[in-house]
Amino acid sequence: MALIEAKNIKMYFPVQRGFIDSLFKGETTFVRAIDDVSLQIEKGETLGLAGESGSGKTTMGRLCVRLLKPTEGQIIYDGEDIGKIKGKELRLLRRRLQFTFQDPTSSLNPRLSVGNAIADALKFQRLGTPAERKEKAEEVLEKVGLSPASSFYDRLPHQLSGGQKQRVVFGRAIIMEPEFVVTDEPVAMVDVSIKAQLLELMLDLKKDLDLTYLFISHDLATARHVCDRIAIMYLGRVIELGDRNQVYENPLHPYTVGLIGAIPVPDPKARRSEAIPPGEIPSPINPPSGCRFHPRCPKCMEKCKTEDPEFREVDTGHSVACHLF
């Protein structure tokens, strides 16, 4: 059963212009950060959202927890359109949906102890007495591996390592006992050995708390370890979606083939089959005509330049937007 369903989501941000510019150029231009994305996230699964930076992954994650309201389309959570929720109902919804930001250092208040940073999530939701909040925050510190909690509670963020700060960020998300957590590049700022421990912690929390995750990452090697299904995004669209094995063993879209081919292999003799096609993601203000990937695609055909490929299922649970399929 789908816990979250995004239906034809568009998120356009108006481009800020100077006063003179706005007098002489009539129409407002928009950054099309998300341009017609539909997705379902099943209860209990981890869906990976991958792609290069600028593909729209973080915007999509923020929309799923109502940190942003879509320009068009609906996010249905547990049967309800969360774009229409406001006031007290929205505050209550925030307990069930959590978002962990990419950089733990900048997402923690440098002057607030990590124990209070976790307990404050309860305060904002007007839950518990100060003593109860402290007790709960200590429980959470233990749960995320910062033990004994009493020795971590009063520390300031700069007194923790990168991995420990990320644990605090997880703690702040789970203290509300949410159902759904969006984690934005949760292990991008730590080294490999810590990365494995944090991913293990995420999986343990998922099991213990019955969580559903949207795991945002530009790193497909990491996503492979934790995700059940993977959605690949390019320039505001999902261009391939399938279960982990389908996407890694049989990538279809030339962009996905490049991303998978670029995953480092721990074998000096191994040869790379493909690499990410050179070039950068074009501007989302004025995306290319036809297939958005055509200026970089090594398999581009004439019709790719004018016809936008439909996103369709080509195998059970495996969908792609490409004229080759």
Ligand code: SF4
């Ligand atoms: Fe390449 Fe054409 Fe497929 Fe786009 S539709 S990915 S340009 S082959």
